[in-house]
Amino acid sequence: MFLPHASVTEILSAAATLNVSPGDTLMVLVAEHNAPDLDELRNALRQTIPRFFGGIFPAVLSGARAHDEGAVILALPALEPPRVCAVSARAGPSGADLALPTADPCTAVLLADGMSPGISEFLAGVFRQLGPATHCVGGGAGVSAMVQRPCVFTAEGVFDNAAVMAFAPWRCSLGVQHGMKRLVGPIVATRTRQNIIEELNWRPALEVYKAIVERDTGQPLTAENFYDSGRAWAYPFGLVREGAEDVVRDPLAVVDHGIRCAGGVPENTALHVLKGDADHLIAAARRAGERAAAGARSRPRAALICDCVSRRMFLKGRFAEELSAVSAALRPIDHLEPEGMLTIGELSSSGESVLDFYNKTIVVGLLCDA
Amino acid sequence: MPDPAANDVVGTISLLYELALSMGQSLDLDANCDLFIRTLLTRKNLAFGAVWLKASALKNGATAEADSGSYRLVYANPRVRAREDRLPANHPLPARLGNMPFFSVAANEPGFAEAVTENGIQGGAYTVYALGDIGFLKLYSVLRRSAVSPVEVNSLRQVVAKFAVSIEGCLAHRQLARQIEERDRAEGERRTLAMVVEQMEDCVIITDAAGVFRYVNPAFERVTGYAAREVAGLTPRLLKSGRHLPEFYAALWKTVSSGRPWRDRIVNRLKNGSLATFDTIVAPARDEKGRPAGYVAVLRDVTRLMEVEQQYAHAQKMESIGRLAGGIAHDFNNTLTAVLGFGSLLLETTPEDGPDRHAVEQIVLAGERAANLTRQLLTFSRPPMPEMRVMDLNALALNATHLLRRSLGEDVEVVTLLDEHTGSVRADVSLLNQIITNLALNARDAMPRGGRLCLRTAPVELDAAFCAEHAGLAPGPHILLSVRDTGTGMTEEVRRRAFEPFFTTKRTGKGTGLGLSVVYGIVRRLGGCVELDSRPDAGTEVRIWLPRVEARGDTLPVELEEKVVGGRETILVVEDEPMVRDLATRLLRSLGYSVLEVGGGEEALSLLRRYHDRLDLVLSDVVMPRMDGVELTLQLRQERPELQVLYMSGFADDAFAERGLNLDPRRLIRKPFTKETLARKLREILDDRGSGANA
Ligand SMILES: Nc1ncnc2c1ncn2[C@@H]1O[C@H](COP(=O)(O)OP(=O)(O)OP(=O)(O)O)[C@@H](O)[C@H]1O
Secondary structure, eight states, X not given: OEESSOOHHHHHHHHHHTTOOTTEEEEEXXXXXXXXXXXXXXXXXXXXXXXXXXXXXXXXXXXXXXXXBOEEEEEEEOSEEXXXXXXXXXXXXXXXXXXXXXXXXXXXXXXXXXXXXXXXXXXXXXXXXXXXXXXXXXXXXXXXXOOOOOOEEEXXXXXXXXXXXXXXXXXXXXXXXXXXXXEEEEEEOOEEETTEEEEETTEEHHXXXXXXXXXXXXXXXXXXXXXXXXXXXXXXXXXXXXXXXXXXXXXXXXXXTEEEESSOOOTTOXXXXXXXXXXXXXXXXXXXXXXXXXXXXXXXEEEEEEEEHHHXXXXXXXXXHHHHHHHHHHTTSTTOOOEEEEESSXXXXXXXXXXXXXXXXXXXXXXXXX | OOOHHHHHHHHHHHHHHHHHHHTTSOSSHHHHHHHHHHHHHHHHTOSEEEEEEEHHHHOOSOOOGGGTTSEEEEEEESGGGBOOSEEOTTOHHHHHHTTSSEEEEETTSTTSGGGOOBSSOOSOEEEEEEETTTEEEEEXXXXXXXXOOHHHXXXXXXXXXXXXXXXXXXXXXXXXXXXHHHHHHHHHHHHHXXXXXHHOSSEEEEEOTTOOEEEEOHHHHHHHOOOHHHHTTOOGGGGBOSOSOHHHHHHHHHHHHTTOOEEEEEEEEOTTSOEEEEEEEEEEEEOTTSOEEEEEEEEEEOHHHHHHHHHHHHHHHHHHHHHHHHHHHHHHHHHHHHHHHHHHHHHHHSOTTSTTHHHHHXXXXXXXXXXXXXXXXXXXXXXXXXXXXXXXXXXXXXXXHHXXXXXXXXXXXXXXXXXXXXXXXXXXXHHHHHHHHHHHHHHHHHOXXXXXXXXXXXXXXXXXXXXXXXXXXXXXXXXXXXXXXXXXXXXXXXXXXXXXXTOOOSOTTTOOSOHHHHHHHHHHXXXXXXXXXXXXXXXXXEEEEEEOBSSOOBOOOOOOOOOXXXXXXXXXXXXXXXXXXHHHHXXXXXXXXXXXXXXXXXXXXXXXXXXXXXXXXXEEESXXXXXXXXXXXXXXXXXXXXXXXXXXXXXXXXXXXXXXXXXXGGGEEESSOOHHHHHHHHHHHHHTTTSSOOO
16 A cells, blocks of 8 residues: 555554554555654554564655655565564674574565665575575665665664564565676676675776776766766676576775675676666566566465666666556556565565575565465 | 677686685585585575585594494575485485486486475476585576586586585584594693692592602692602602501502502501501503503591591590499409508508518508509599699699609609690699699600600690591680600500500509500590600600680699698597498507597497587598488588588599589598598698588
8 A cells, every 4th residue: 555645644544444453464665755753653553553564765666656755555464573683784694593484385575774785695594594485575675875774674673784574474476687788797706895896807896897887888987976977877797697687786886996786796706797778677677577477376465566776767767667567567467556665675586596685676576375 | 799608618617716716715514515505506596505414424423333324414505495314325316426426307307206305396406416425415406497417517516526625624624623622621621630639638649550650749748748859750659657568568559450449548657757547549540542551549648537536436445444443443442441551550560670571561562553553543434523623734733743853763854834824724633633643754764764854834725627636625725734755755556555544565563554544534534635746766745735714723832741640639430341440440540539430320320429529520431331421421410510521432433423422522532541641631621620511
């Protein structure tokens, strides 16, 4: 359910109309513009709803539209109360010793602090715990200014460097696509530190990247215009994954002579510099919708779209086309209005491959009856 | 546009590059597997990866031999996907790897079903690689419809082989870490043990197989007086006391060399030459390989304990002797009184140069010895004490030395070191005199060619620790009385037995062997303790501790000589034993008194009525048939309240107590008595007539 104004009162009264049963979990996605104070919201919700979780995002999605202001709320049946897990801000695995439910089927909706440097390691840890029956869908919370702040919450509090998870006894049919194409590669990330690429092919990462981008655009790329020019959005990195699209890492900023990405880059991994164009991206979005729809084996209860905020920055005026394309792809399931959010990184796993953190990707999840 | 095949190769190489570098980053087995397999799963887009190792390769010690060919799951990702965590040695998976180092099998092919050891496997394909000969790597892809091509599988073969090596590295590291941990633990234990041994009260000796000292603990050094470096290179034979027969040591060696521990009490000689008794355990020690490596001995010094035990045993022995003595004392003393009394009377009337003179003298001497013996024996009897008074010990010691001066002879120099703060004890003067006399005479006997006798007194405060080691003492203020001589001293053997009643090293007829045991008995009765310190040719010191009392004690005038003073008064002798009655009558008459004599209470009463006003004093036996002395006195008093009474008794003190009699010791004379004592007692009473009531 989309709410155009995300005030505490409106969220509370809307939640009341959903008739959230005590065993259900309420998911609350808040758009960053005019967003309520999260702690206030959490305290207010706690008075009436025992189980809830949520986060703040650059925008929320409803149907074919993105809203910078407002909120989306959704009731999920729950296997257990939502969880909060710390995502280590330092190097090293975390999340490996969680006791995750192993119900069959099980869908985990996961909202994580998208700016947390340890997120890839965390998801690797979670994956080691996941049974094949558990499907995972979700994305990175945060704001479009890309500064880290407490951005996810449960009844227990509002957190940064954390992930909140809810487990529903549903199946999830996923479509995951980005549509970027390889431009140059493979290049080896010979030195990385979590989400910072320090060296590419044994040379300073920025130097290598700059040469590639400048050759393609014919225009200079500097540390100063790295982010503003929007160039970087057009040339993300792609980590190799056999039999699937590369896993995208958006460059976010220059750190010394390295490049900070959204999501971890394993040291010594082979990657490509990717290039996107609007048509390909929109086509990929449609494909994601189609895949999700095709994979549904039972009655869908909700359609959740996690679309990367960097796609909107890249597509600019044509972003609406992407959302329309997804909606169109989901049209066969006409009783559902797709809802979701713009995310700072996306994540999914369907039991077929590892759970990972993506950038510049659209994840469409159809949450279906068991 | 580059050649797509070449691009594939570059892609594969870069994957191999990443994989190769992802392994061996950690020496921890799980972390090493995690990094490598995660990379593999991510890049190859796989759903599951696992590492299985042979139980024998894991070498965790807990593996039974029969089990060592089996396989253990050491890593799985995702973990919950794993269904089995053990596979028998003959499982089809490793069996198939026996023929080739890797294989791939898809769901629709034969051999797939038996390869499944995970949950939720539907479709897809397995790829399995041997990890050297220590185990195998198992990968699963859901997305594959067919087996992975041999070329593709082969491309990973070398990097997997390296992975196997890295695992071996982890296992070796784990083994080493365990060994180090084990060693640290062992070392910690050893340190704790060493600390315990160092701080133990018991002596600990460790020797090598030849019996040469390898270690002695501080308690050993403290107790034996030998420093660790002094005993280096020596054997425990150093401690041999000569108190055990060779067979004793032979039995010890026979036991320990047969591998069994030996336990017994052993007497050792300490560095200062003294002997000490140890409860000893000697056990053979073995090295890690079970070979005999030497011996460990733990020795507990029980010398003190045994002394205390002996003190108790001794006290009991003395008590039974006392009881026996008390039982025969009455008859014995009556007899002796007669022998002595008549003997001395005879002596008075026998001319110095008469033919019978020597015989009579011998009779009196023998009687005196017997009387002395009986008196000594009687001191073993229990309280109440006669004439308990608070006595100034210094005054008493001075007095006693004066009296002894003559008996000690010219060659013995007497030195008194009397601390002026010594204070008083509660005791019977005669008993204290007896202590000093016995000790002084022993000292004299030990110094036939003269020497020095030192009498020392001092106030001491005894603590609980001291009292624990000295039976019979209670903590608090005490007086130390020490009698030391420069005589022959005693051997260890004699020292141990010196307090035993009837133990003597002196010629027959010379020593009774009762001197020290009497001292012991008296001291015990006074709530004190006696200790003997002596070595051959080093003299002897007897130390006595007596409880000190706060009150100021009497100081006795020094009696230089006993004079016999008689009198003219009339005395009634009441005694059922005719021999003693006869003697008393004669003694009294010889002293000038008028004497009436009767054999019992009734007669005495009727006589009194007749000679009512002529009687001055009644000398009465205490224990008599029909009417005893006390009863008699009560009756006499009704007729003549001011009449004086002196009791005679041959009983031990407790005999009175048993009869419920509480006699004033000043009105009591002990049988056998001499003429002198009788004369003195009578004068004391008769001259003191006006003062105080009678008993
Ligand atoms: N001061 C001493 N120096 C050396 N030996 C002593 C001394 N006092 C006692 N002894 C030894 O202890 C033994 C026992 O002494 P104890 O006084 O009990 O009896 P005794 O002296 O032999 O006999 P008695 O007391 O009749 O003279 C003595 O025979 C003597 O060997």
